[in-house]
Amino acid sequence: MDPERARAALEEKRAAAVERLRGLDASFADIVEAARDSNLDDEHDIEGTTIAVDRAQVSSLAAAGRQQLVEIDAALARLEAGEYGICLRCGQPIEEGRLEARPATPWCISCARAETSRR
Ligand SMILES: [Zn+2]
Structure with missing residues (x-):
């Protein structure tokens, strides 16, 4: 993929x-605020449980978002270094269509498959 287009997509x-x-x-x-307002003395507080679940969801979404940022920054760094679009695992060029869909991906399709099945 043309580096300028890749950069624009990554940016x-x-x-x-x-933003997310x-x-x-x-x-x-908001959730922390709501937790403070809810009655903390009541152990059977349904709302308290909901808040805990919300909190866990938000932190896992935030963790995924931060992970995504790390991947995007790594892809931008590879772009700077002139190594963008090269699979980090096998060193082969990453498929054009895959870069279109996931500009920050560090792996070609077959290596991504291998990585996901390993986990
Ligand atoms: Zn590969």
Whole structure:
């Protein structure tokens, strides 16, 4: 993929990820606020349980978002180094269509498959 287009796609992805994380931060603050307002003395407080679940969901979404940012930044660094679009695992060029769909991916299709099945 043409480096300028790759950069634009990555920048766009990055901005969207930052925006999403900002939104999650805001909802995390809301949840913490709601937790403070709820009655903490009542162990059977249904709302308290819901808050704990919300909190866990928001933090796992935030963790995924931060992971995504790390991948995007790594892809931007590879772009700077002139190594963008090369699979980190096998050193072969990553399929064009795959880069279109996932500009930050560090792996070609077959290596991505191998990585996912390993987990
Ligand atoms: Zn590969």
